Amino acid sequence: MLRLSTTITTISLLVHAVLAVQDVKAFENGHSSLQPQLRKSFSERSLVNLAKRDGVIETSPSGSQYIWKLEDTYAGRTFYDDMRFFTGDDPTDGLVHYVTRERAFSQNYTYFNEDDGTVIMESDMKTKLNPGEKRESVRIETMKEYNGGLFILDLKRAPWGCAVWPAYWTTSRFDWPYNGEIDILEGTHDNEHNQITWHTYEGCYLDVSQKYTGTLVDKPENGTVQCNDDKKIGRYGCSAMEWSQASYGLHFETQGGGILAMKWDEYTIAIWSFFRAAIPEDVTAGEPRPSTWGPPSAVLSNTRCNITQYFKKHVVVFDITFCGNYAGNNYNASQCPGTCAERLADPANLIVRAPRSVPSSLD
């Protein structure tokens, strides 16, 4: 949860508080099933499958071979079935009240869009509030916990515009920050660059000598950035901004969204994002090979952070919040009009449902 304001080329006068998810796929590292010495014992049918899959074998830094096997898919009509609704106030002080599953469905904040097969998650966009009052919104997390894997999100739209702060992230339900947090998609207002962040307790460092394409938010010291929060000096984890202007906000949406992939194993936690036209074929084919994707946008490696120690038992989280610790604190620097609370209070500033085109009020 960071506070940097990026170069802003447009100020949208409308908040787009809609998240449209195609699907989330969680792959597990199928290590044991593909040790080279086990190949001989495969049945004939498996050998056929193996031959077909030879193109997807990956090699770990220790030299062992593996493939990514699909473990879970969250998509379509059943997307919300395996999600827990986080209810009540926002722990990050956003001006939202997170509603129950029943309320979310009865108000159509959450639904499945038959027309294009996307899963929609929205905040309330109709109620007139007094400035400072909380708007109803949604935060969901997987019931299942993960200790690693390859997580691929296909996202058509993410909220953006003055006052809004959406996030797609993973964390443990308990003992924050002792089990770590990985922020995969995060932005505020009219940002155009997605921000990736790790939050840990003391002793985990981002090794800046690794290969990645993003720009570090904090200045490195001794070749590292510390990943624990230290509010006294204004450090909120270790973060990198993506270079692409289509990684969050207006341009992410107008070109159809894209893929965010997070690979978490004992060696690294790496994040890639691809706008829709650049999605690798292996991803589309459902046989991902991260080794062919080039340098990630950001990476935390085990060279300066013991990943198995600092990251455990994560659920996958989606939320839409407003103002709060991040979007509220950087609101004045955002060039958005008035105050964040005023902005949020008037539903005329919010887009209801999903207009496809760029609003004419952009300047």
Ligand SMILES: *[C@@H]1O[C@H](CO)[C@@H](O)[C@H](O)[C@H]1NC(C)=O
């Ligand atoms: C939710 O959507 C359904 C189907 O479009 C509609 O009939 C219903 O009135 C909506 N409910 C609310 C509270 O807007």
Ligand SMILES: *[C@@H]1O[C@H](CO)[C@@H](O)[C@H](O)[C@H]1NC(C)=O
């Ligand atoms: C960086 O190295 C210097 C000199 O060894 C040391 O004094 C300082 O505490 C180090 N800083 C961090 C953040 O480790």
Ligand SMILES: *[C@@H]1O[C@H](CO)[C@@H](O)[C@H](O)[C@H]1NC(C)=O
């Ligand atoms: C990393 O942490 C794990 C789990 O706490 C521990 O078993 C392992 O020995 C640690 N590795 C190193 C290199 O310190």
Ligand SMILES: *[C@@H]1O[C@H](CO)[C@@H](O)[C@H](O)[C@H]1NC(C)=O
């Ligand atoms: C932003 O500006 C308003 C009005 O000038 C001021 O009251 C508020 O304290 C400022 N907020 C922050 C976080 O600096």
